[in-house]
Amino acid sequence: MRRRQFIKNAAGIALPAAIGGFPAILKAENARPTIRVMGTHVTLQEELRLRAEKELGINIQFYPGGSAEVLMRATTNPSSFDLYEHWSNSIRVLWNAGAIQSIDTQRIQYWNEINNLSKNGQISEGAKIGRGDAPHRILYVQKDKTLGREPSQNVSFLPYVHxxxxxxxxxxxxxxxxxxxxxxxxxxxxxxxxxxxxxxxxxxxxxxxxxxxxxxxxxxxxxxxxxxxxxxxxxxxxxxxxxxxxxxxxxxxxxxxxxxxxxxxxxxxxxxxxxxxxxxxxxxxxxxxxxxxxxxxxAWHGVMCLSSQTRGEQEDAAYQFMNWWLSGYPGAFIARQGYYISNPERSKQFMSPEEWDYWYAGKPxxxxxxxxxxxxxxxxxxxxxxxxxxxxxxxxxxxxxxxxxxxxxxxxxxxxxxx
Incomplete structure (x- = not known):
């Protein structure tokens, strides 16, 4: 068919209205979910983001900022993030503002490995708990939806870096x-x-x-x-x-x-x-x-919080990322900065004996x-x-x-x- 005749014939074909904006063409049925993580430069490090993306098969966007800046953004606009990484002194502000939802510990793969420091405030018997917002005092969601120390299935944050x-x-x-x-x-x-x-x-x-x-x-x-x-x-x-x-x-x-x-x-x-x-x-x-x-x-305790607005596949991906943080490698990575993870034994396998002895055991x-x-x-x-x-x-x-x-x-x- 000659080009002129083809154009003439095509002009009479009715096209579906949806083609106009191409939404059905551009949307992939099996696109990788994307989660947005807001927090500080302490934990939002590019090496961790790239490794988590590779191992989890999801897209992860980091939005690092100053402490006061990210807290203000998260509190006033919970739809701007899926996960929030900060310190425990932000929890009361976020919870009272309705910016975060509770986390189901049954969906946290290594919950039983998290040590007593996070769960009851004492790393060992006889240790000082310390004044203020010790993590266990603001971890558990109580029956009246306030935060307290009485253990429950739902928590306000994932205990991790500290x-x-x-x-x-x-x-x-x-x-x-x-x-x-x-x-x-x-x-x-x-x-x-x-x-x-x-x-x-x-x-x-x-x-x-x-x-x-x-x-x-x-x-x-x-x-x-x-x-x-x-x-x-x-x-x-x-x-x-x-x-x-x-x-x-x-x-x-x-x-x-x-x-x-x-x-x-x-x-x-x-x-x-x-x-x-x-x-x-x-x-x-x-x-x-x-x-x-x-x-x-x-002392401070890192908190990973789930936005009150996150649902569906983003919520599932957020739980994947939280579980990844406790899977060993991230804990070993941040140990080299002098930080600890709430289930350290799992990270030990990713550290040399010399690293473990220095960072955790206090040896030369x-x-x-x-x-x-x-x-x-x-x-x-x-x-x-x-x-x-x-x-x-x-x-x-x-x-x-x-x-x-x-x-x-x-x-x-x-x-x-x-x-």
């Missing part, structure tokens, strides 16, 4: 202290370090660093440091702002790379710090000591160890400050928490940062 935090100091300028004996939160307010001190810029975290420092320094005491009263908060910020105005604090930091930069550039010699920051500095040859304060650590490194970036982060013979996993979590002073006075602390924190 760690103890303190402060780091440069041993070129500050004499090395003795873990649990002389190292103290009070060092953050030592006049000898004035102008060379930094604090993490997060009101549900930094406030406890300031409180622990003020109490250790003998400047004030708290009835319950995990749930401060308004009068205690007023007194604490009066102290902190006075120090700030006198130039004691070099500033605040909002990301791990920023904290590393401050010490690497010799702008600070002591600061609030997360474990990867201390490891990164050590990898650069800077002798940053990660303290084991005699008053106890400020039998050989140099690499971090997640492939570079040496632990020198041979090094001992992890604070000792073993069990020892560190037996000495928790307070957990990152959203206190009853949370709203009252926000303008106070802003005043401190801007003063």
């Amino acid at each position: 760690n103890t935090d303190s402060f780091g100091y440069d041993s070129r300028y500050i004499d090395v202290g003795e873990p649990y004996i002389t190292e103290s939160w009070g060092w953050l307010l030592n006049d000898n370090y004035s102008g060379k001190v930094a604090i993490v810029n997060e009101p549900t975290i930094g406030i406890f660093d300031l409180a622990l420092a003020a109490q250790a320094k003998g400047l004030m005491t708290f009835n319950d440091i995990g749930n401060m009263s308004i009068s205690e908060i007023d007194q604490l910020f009066e102290i902190a702002i006075d120090y700030k105005k006198r130039g004691h604090f070099r500033g605040v930091w909002s990301s791990v790379p920023h904290s590393v930069e401050l010490m690497a550039n010799n702008e600070v010699i002591i600061e609030s710090m997360f474990s990867p920051g201390a490891s990164a500095l050590q990898g650069q040859g800077i002798p940053c000591i990660y303290a084991a304060p005699k008053e106890g650590y400020r 490194a039998a050989t140099s160890l690499k971090g997640t970036d492939g570079s040496i982060s632990v020198a041979e013979g090094s001992i992890r400050t604070g000792g073993s996993y069990e020892q560190r979590f037996s000495n928790v002073a307070v957990w990152n928490s959203v206190m009853d006075t949370y709203d009252y602390t926000l303008p106070k924190w802003k005043e401190f940062v801007l003063s």
